[in-house]
Amino acid sequence: MYLAPGVDSPIQRNVQQAKSYLEKACDANFAPACHNLAVMYKKGDNGVPKDEAKYEEYCAKTKKLVEQAGGMSSIKST
Helix, strand or coil, X not given: CCCCCCCCCCCCCCHHHHHHHHHHHHHCCCHXXXXXXXXHHHHCECCECCCHHHHXXXXXXXXXXXXXXXXXXXXXXX
16 A cells, blocks of 8 residues: 555555555564565665665565465565
């Protein structure tokens, strides 16, 4: 919702709010949120600068969580 509200949506894109929610979800060990944070830091996004160290950190956490869960086909490496 905060990253891609849609073409005609009255909701404004809010990257900082999305980042905050993703961080909370990743802290709760939700692998897709960790993956999305990794992508955000790899590419950089409005107000979120590219950060290779954070990218690697979130990739490692995603990998660990996916391995613990026995793999998740919806999570792919970036």
